Amino acid sequence: MKESNVYDCSMIEMDRRFHEKGNMTVVENNGALPYEVKRVYYLYDVPGGESRGGHAHKELYQLIVAASGSFNVLLDDGVNKRTVTLNRPHQGLLLVPGIWRELNDFSSGSVCLVLASHEYDEDDYIREYEEYLKYKK
Numbered sequence: 677m678k679e680s681n682v683y684d685c686s687m688i689e690m691d692r693r694f695h696e697k698g699n700m701t702v703v704e705n706n707g708a709l710p711y712e713v714k715r716v717y718y719l720y721d722v723p724g725g726e727s728r729g730g731h732a733h734k735e736l737y738q739l740i741v742a743a744s745g746s747f748n749v750l751l752d753d754g755v756n757k758r759t760v761t762l763n764r765p766h767q768g769l770l771l772v773p774g775i776w777r778e779l780n781d782f783s784s785g786s787v788c789l790v791l792a793s794h795e796y797d798e799d800d801y802i803r804e805y806e807e808y809l810k811y812k813k
């Protein structure tokens with residue numbers, strides 16, 4: 677997705693099941709996302725001031741959720757930049773392929789949950805920003 681831009685990334689409001697004993701959000705492969713979830717991973721215990729990400733993917737879609745706490749997602753398509761704050765476990769940022777991203781400003785105890793469209797594949801990564809800019813041209 678070389679042509680994607682930061683405005684193709686959108687917030688998705690997920691279902692919320694309120695309960696006096698605690699709320700719950702369910703994500704299923706039922707068409708709610710534009711892909712089937714093949715992999716789940718989560719970041720936690722990120723030291724204050726650290727940033728994660730700093731790469732782009734060629735094919736991978738991801739839904740990024742602040743399962744706990746908050747953090748910022750910096751989106752960059754080589755032309756436009758956008759910062760999205762995630763701080764609600766029932767909202768997810770849909771990240772389309774071909775977007776450079778960085779995650780920072782993690783609050784203490786935050787958990788970044790990622791629902792990904794493919795299994796891990798290092799060949800899908802672009803890890804150098806210069807290489808990313810060339811890829812987008």
Ligand code: TYD
Pocket residue numbers: 715717728729730731796
């Ligand atoms: P990476 O995606 O580079 O993390 P971040 O961009 O948040 O710093 O992943 C860090 C390391 O973990 C890297 O060596 C690849 C490995 N990794 C896996 O083996 N499987 C996975 O599903 C993920 C996301 C990463």
